[in-house]
Amino acid sequence: MECPEFLRPRLRLFLSADIVGSTALKQTRGPVDVGDLRKHYAWFSVIQGFYVVARQSLSQCWAERRGKWPDNDDCFGDEPELWKTIGDEVIFEKVLTDHRQLAVTLHCWVEAVEEMRNFVKLRNSSLDIKYAAWLAGFPVRNKEVVLSHKEELENQDDYNKSSGLLLNEHYANTESSQLSIDYVGPSIDIGFRVASYATPRKFVLSVGIPYILALTSPTQSGLIGDFRIFYDGSRPLKGVLGGVNYPLFWIDLSKEDSIDYHEDRLTGHREAARDDIRRYCDAFYEEHDIYTHRPFIQSPTEQQISKKPEWWDELHSNLIKNFYLEDDSASEGPAEGADLGIDQPVDEDKWQERVSVILGLLSKFQEEDSDDKSS
Amino acid sequence: MRIAGYEEATPCFLPKRQVYSLAESVANQLEHKPGDDIHALVERIGGTVTVQDTLMEDPERSGSLYVDAHDDFRIIVPAHTSGVRDRFTIAHELGHYVLHYVWKHSHGENPPERMYALRKGSERVEWEANWFASGFLMPEAHFREAFQRLRNVAAVAAELDVSLPAAEIRARQLGLA
Numbered sequence: 001m002e003c004p005e006f007l008r009p010r011l012r013l014f015l016s017a018d019i020v021g022s023t024a025l026k027q028t029r030g031p032v033d034v035g036d037l038r039k040h041y042a043w044f045s046v047i048q049g050f051y052v053v054a055r056q057s058l059s060q061c062w063a064e065r066r067g068k069w070p071d072n073d074d075c076f077g078d079e080p081e082l083w084k085t086i087g088d089e090v091i092f093e094k095v096l097t098d099h100r101q102l103a104v105t106l107h108c109w110v111e112a113v114e115e116m117r118n119f120v121k122l123r124n125s126s127l128d129i130k131y132a133a134w135l136a137g138f139p140v141r142n143k144e145v146v147l148s149h150k151e152e153l154e155n156q157d158d159y160n161k162s163s164g165l166l167l168n169e170h171y172a173n174t175e176s177s178q179l180s181i182d183y184v185g186p187s188i189d190i191g192f193r194v195a196s197y198a199t200p201r202k203f204v205l206s207v208g209i210p211y212i213l214a215l216t217s218p219t220q221s222g223l224i225g226d227f228r229i230f231y232d233g234s235r236p237l238k239g240v241l242g243g244v245n246y247p248l249f250w251i252d253l254s255k256e257d258s259i260d261y262h263e264d265r266l267t268g269h270r271e272a273a274r275d276d277i278r279r280y281c282d283a284f285y286e287e288h289d290i291y292t293h294r295p296f297i298q299s300p301t302e303q304q305i306s307k308k309p310e311w312w313d314e315l316h317s318n319l320i321k322n323f324y325l326e327d328d329s330a331s332e333g334p335a336e337g338a339d340l341g342i343d344q345p346v347d348e349d350k351w352q353e354r355v356s357v358i359l360g361l362l363s364k365f366q367e368e369d370s371d372d373k374s375s
Numbered sequence: 376m377r378i379a380g381y382e383e384a385t386p387c388f389l390p391k392r393q394v395y396s397l398a399e400s401v402a403n404q405l406e407h408k409p410g411d412d413i414h415a416l417v418e419r420i421g422g423t424v425t426v427q428d429t430l431m432e433d434p435e436r437s438g439s440l441y442v443d444a445h446d447d448f449r450i451i452v453p454a455h456t457s458g459v460r461d462r463f464t465i466a467h468e469l470g471h472y473v474l475h476y477v478w479k480h481s482h483g484e485n486p487p488e489r490m491y492a493l494r495k496g497s498e499r500v501e502w503e504a505n506w507f508a509s510g511f512l513m514p515e516a517h518f519r520e521a522f523q524r525l526r527n528v529a530a531v532a533a534e535l536d537v538s539l540p541a542a543e544i545r546a547r548q549l550g551l552a
Contacts (some may be wrong), residue, residue: 342499344389
């Protein structure tokens, strides 16, 4: 049974950037005279501009990096796309078809967010940017969903099938598709929870990201520098993985002359060693395998991060079967009189008698059930 | 595929017209009118309806109906379908229960002691359950009267609280479209 395009395995990277301090800016005390009105409503221009600059800067950073390594298609793949904006936050998404794309994209994101940071700080020095990234595997653990246009909603009886058909059309024409896709699932929830621990210094990551970076030695590709990854311990995240402790890894964005940097040296807070990260993540996935699994990429070029959990193929196959499962009500069988000679009709003179027996039985069950309930 | 302790539903081989006729008789006997609450009817005769996320279940290995006794059966409805689709699904499972369990028991035709119906069973057994559901939810006289009055299959479907594809098939079967 051929896998429909929307059910092909995809590992997505989500990139979030959020303005820090915007709520306080919007909630500042009202104007005391008309002359202050301009200042009071000045927050809007910053946020409006932030949306534009976020897209521009990521696109530019991507193009610049891409231009420097024109013969490395596998290391880039498609450019990240804007998924959605939520208040003062922008979120981009990208399908990873090769593990090297993870480090390349994270570096682009760091560069892009620096530009966003400069943009907002120039307009209001009390503002800053915090950012986060997380991974989510589709379509078993997490799902894509779409809503049809209003006129198509009336006759939708199977939400899974109608959403799948729209997604298939989208994947057949991604360039021209206007479909608005949402992503839902436990990994997305984890991403938002983890993102709440981000600060302008701490670029927080879901556990799959340090795992892949530690496992694959991204600097070997020569396309990127290294990341300084820190570990802040683990803690329960509300509603996540049945309440088990979730690890908080982050990439350090502080400058070498910053007070944060010197404070770390003073207190002995050091970046985590690559092998330690890998071993920790392995243990995490082993211990919590009923909730989560190691990320994997299924593509022709991927060799290192390609191992699926043992049970994955069976569930994936069931998803495909269910997508192709026919609507009961649309299957009527052969027309009357074309029953392939296997019908066994009951003679007309016995029919009424046999039907009466059935009806009597059903009436009896009904009465008995009613008696049971009343007693 | 076998489910431990249960036997799979097998066809009764009644012709289409007799299945339709039986379905309408059952609806009359149980005083079920088109558009009535079918969940309540199932409960009245000892059954239960459970909504379940079935997308990760193998439809060729998971049941949509489990019958433990005449007055004890469970219908599983998928969580990803609409209310009108669910009504047809429930009527379809009721068809399995009546045709492939009660009918066989009442006439000694090698009846199963405990029976299940797969979400994706053989063609014949599924057709029989569909004919039953169609006759049960859309009795001929009522359907003809509504069609004559409304002159539109979609309007008839809305009045009978069934999906458009189900009503279109019934209209074709009655020679109305």
